[in-house]
Amino acid sequence: MTTITCQYSGGLRCGAEHGPSGSRIETDAPVDNQGQGSCFSPTDLIGTSLATCLLTVMGIVAERHGWTLEGATARVVKTMSPEGPRRIAGLEVWIALPAHLEERQQATLRRAAETCPVKASLQGAIPMTLHWHSG
Numbered sequence: 001m002t003t004i005t006c007q008y009s010g011g012l013r014c015g016a017e018h019g020p021s022g023s024r025i026e027t028d029a030p031v032d033n034q035g036q037g038s039c040f041s042p043t044d045l046i047g048t049s050l051a052t053c054l055l056t057v058m059g060i061v062a063e064r065h066g067w068t069l070e071g072a073t074a075r076v077v078k079t080m081s082p083e084g085p086r087r088i089a090g091l092e093v094w095i096a097l098p099a100h101l102e103e104r105q106q107a108t109l110r111r112a113a114e115t116c117p118v119k120a121s122l123q124g125a126i127p128m129t130l131h132w133h134s135g
Contacts, residue, residue, distance in 0.1 A: 053118035
């Protein structure tokens with residue numbers, strides 16, 4: 001169990017502290033929803049969570065096999081619903097694996113990414129599309 005403590009700072013901004021580490025992040029409402037858009041919005045963090053979870057799960061598998069995953073990237077595009085209620089309408093993620101990985105290794109990493117806890121948690125609630133590239 002992990003505890004994260006959040007506090008409203010005013011001006012549509014919030015701060016959050018990760019209990020175990022003390023690490024802090026801030027959020028701001030996006031410009032299209034009355035905020036300044038000066039940092040991640042709460043819904044941006046959902047897309048960020050998906051992309052970093054995919055990379056982390058692949059990293060676990062890569063380390064287990066002695067493969068180098070450094071340089072892998074994930075770019076996520078979040079689309080909000082055009083009408084109410086305001087919600088995430090879709091997440092698209094472009095994942096680029098290092099070119100040195102063999103096709104067999106890439107296939108293993110793709111399968112592992114499909115088991116990412118964030119993806120599993122969002123499945124059925126938010127449409128998600130993963131695009132895979134190497135090089």
